[in-house]
Amino acid sequence: KQEVTQIPAALSVPEGENLVLNCSFTDSAIYNLQWFRQDPGKGLTSLLLIQSSQREQTSGRLNASLDKSSGRSTLYIAASQPGDSATYLCAVYGNNRLAFGKGNQVVVIP
Amino acid sequence: GAGVSQSPSNKVTEKGKDVELRCDPISGHTALYWYRQSLGQGLEFLIYFQGNSAPDKSGLPSDRFSAERTGGSVSTLTIQRTQQEDSAVYLCASSLRAPGAYEQYFGPGTRLTVT
Numbered sequence: 518k519q520e521v522t523q524i525p526a527a528l529s530v531p532e533g534e535n536l537v538l539n540c541s542f543t544d545s546a547i548y549n550l551q552w553f554r555q556d557p558g559k560g561l562t563s564l565l566l567i568q569s570s571q572r573e574q575t576s577g578r579l580n581a582s583l584d585k586s587s588g589r590s591t592l593y594i595a596a597s598q599p600g601d602s603a604t605y606l607c608a609v610y611g612n613n614r615l616a617f618g619k620g621n622q623v624v625v626i627p
Numbered sequence: 628g629a630g631v632s633q634s635p636s637n638k639v640t641e642k643g644k645d646v647e648l649r650c651d652p653i654s655g656h657t658a659l660y661w662y663r664q665s666l667g668q669g670l671e672f673l674i675y676f677q678g679n680s681a682p683d684k685s686g687l688p689s690d691r692f693s694a695e696r697t698g699g700s701v702s703t704l705t706i707q708r709t710q711q712e713d714s715a716v717y718l719c720a721s722s723l724r725a726p727g728a729y730e731q732y733f734g735p736g737t738r739l740t741v742t
Contacts, residue, residue: 539708542665549728560718562732584652606670614660615720615731 519544523618531626536594538621540607545585552581552592553606597625631734639706639740648704648737652721659702665715677725712727
């Protein structure tokens with residue numbers, strides 16, 4: 518069974534600092550990895566998808582890397598803003614499903 | 628274009644009653660998924676539909692849970708004889724097809740409260 522771990526569970530950073538969120542997974546037989554954002558009481562918003570053959574993906578201030586062989590992904594958010602405050606979820610796709618970590622709860626302090 | 632929609636957004640029901648939750652996927656998406664999110668368990672997979680293939684029901688927690696997908700589009704998740712532990716947010720997602728490197732798009736969810 519795929520196990521996805523996200524550390525740290527929660528973090529606070531001052532506005533303007535770069536955010537680094539880590540995700541690890543136990544089974545490297547995945548099709549892709551997605552990073553999502555979830556605001557309180559809301560659904561999931563897809564941020565980035567990295568295919569299993571890719572090493573990284575970028576969108577604006579967001580950059581995600583994937584090292585499938587070691588079972589790790591990192592999400593970088595450059596120059597954080599208060600609007601980046603949310604829970605970030607990592608999920609890997611395999612066996613007909615996404616397996617999710619429990620998330621990184623981020624607070625960006627103005 | 629329109630995203631994934633779910634109804635109702637909130638549902639309060641008494642223990643022992645049956646409930647139906649509805650999902651409208653993005654038009655043209657052949658893969659549809661149900662997940663649920665609860666405080667203790669995080670996000671967990673329930674069921675997966677792909678086109679006309681038999682669904683993967685391996686995530687359903689008990690035989691009180693069932694789902695169908697009509698005409699390859701709308702899906703209904705039914706929970707019979709609801710229990711308090713069924714209280715959670717039920718999320719539906721769709722993707723262009725599966726398996727593969729296709730992004731999943733999520734609906735806003737249905738918050739189910741069993742009293």
